[in-house]
Amino acid sequence: MTRNRWPDLRRSLPRHPAPVILVDNCSSDGTAALVRRHFPDIEVVELAANAxxxxxxxGVRRARTPYVAFADDDSWWAPGSLExxxxxxxxxxxLGLVAGRVLVGEAETPDPLCTSMATxxxxxxxxxxGPSVLGFLACGAVVRRDAFLEADGFDTVVFFMGEEDRLALDLASRGWGLSYVDSLVACHHPSPARDATARRALDARNKLLTAVMRRPWSVVMGEVTRLYSSDRAGRIALRHALPRLPHALARRRRLPARVEAARRLLETNEEPWG
Structure with missing residues (x-):
């Protein structure tokens, strides 16, 4: 998927083996037309609004293959990884989802989440x-198409950033396995121009919304308390979560006990937020 990122696509698209489906999130920079002109073999889907x-x-529904690899407009898979x-x-x-090692930037530094998944x-x-996981990086993940659709894919509650968490929990709830395999490699070259506070607030907001959709109320209240007593990003996260709460509550469904227990085990090894 992409939105207003033609310069990144011009670099990344030649690195993708066919077949490729590009879903354009209502770009205003002419992305769809540019891709069609310069990369005519790529299937372009234009959305009327940013989803x-x-x-x-x-894109997954349009795919005609049993497995689908995700990529951001600034990422690509290393040769041989998809095979x-x-x-x-x-x-x-x-196996419903496999998460690969994501190398970041020209220095190809492993993303810290990959180290956590490997252990x-x-x-x-x-x-x-490989090791069982309950999270992943979308740009470094390949899914079994049927499993992805069975778990309802990504949702509009969190919209963007941290959208992997709820999907991982729902795949596991349906009995699908999620594994980290270090030999599968994706390269990610994100833009350095990013608002750190805004990104932390968005990440925290979406973790809270995911908890509302799937976790016990005690976990939800713990998240609210931590965010309220943390820094400016935490309070921004709470304020921005409020308009989305009705949508999150409408999708609330508690995890099976075994998946909740696995999530709690992972939390004992995570760094506290804030």
């Missing part, structure tokens, strides 16, 4: 190819 992360759902991912899905029928305390199930 955020849920734009990926459109290896497809082989893993074929040999592991319960996941959830262990490795005998029928999965």
């Amino acid at each position: 955020g992360a849920a734009a990926r759902n459109v 290896s991912a497809a082989a893993l899905f074929r040999s592991h029928p319960r 996941s305390p959830l262990g490795t199930d005998a029928d999965l190819p």
Whole structure:
């Protein structure tokens, strides 16, 4: 998916093996026309409004392959990784999502989340190819199409950033396995011009909304308390979460006990927010 990022696409699109579906989130910079002109083999889907992360759902529904690899407009997969991912899905029928190692920037520094996934305390199930995880980076993930659609894909409650969390929980709730495999590699070259406070606030807002949708009320209230007593980003997160609460409550469904227990185990190994 993309929105107003033609310069990034011009660099990343040549690195993607076919077939490629590009979902344009109502760009105003002529992205769709430019892609069609310079990359005629790419299937372009133009949305009438910005759907955020849920734009990926459109692409998955359009896909005609059993597995779908995600990429941001500033990321691409290393040669051979997608073929290896497809082989893993074929040999592991319960595998619903595989998360790869994401290398950031020209220095190719591993994203810190990948280190956490590689050492996941959830262990490795005998029928999965790597450590079990309950989170992932979308630009470094490949999904089994049927599993993704069964779990309703990404939702519009969080809109963007941290949208992976609820999907991971719902895949696990339906019995699908999620694994980290270090040999699968995605390269991510994000723009350095980012508002750190705004991004922290957005991340915190979406963690709270995900908790409202799936976690016990005690967890939700704990998140509210932590955010209220933290810094400016935390209070911004609370304020911005309020308009989305009705939508989150409408989608509320408690996790199975085994998935909630796994999420709590992971939380004991996470850095506190704020």
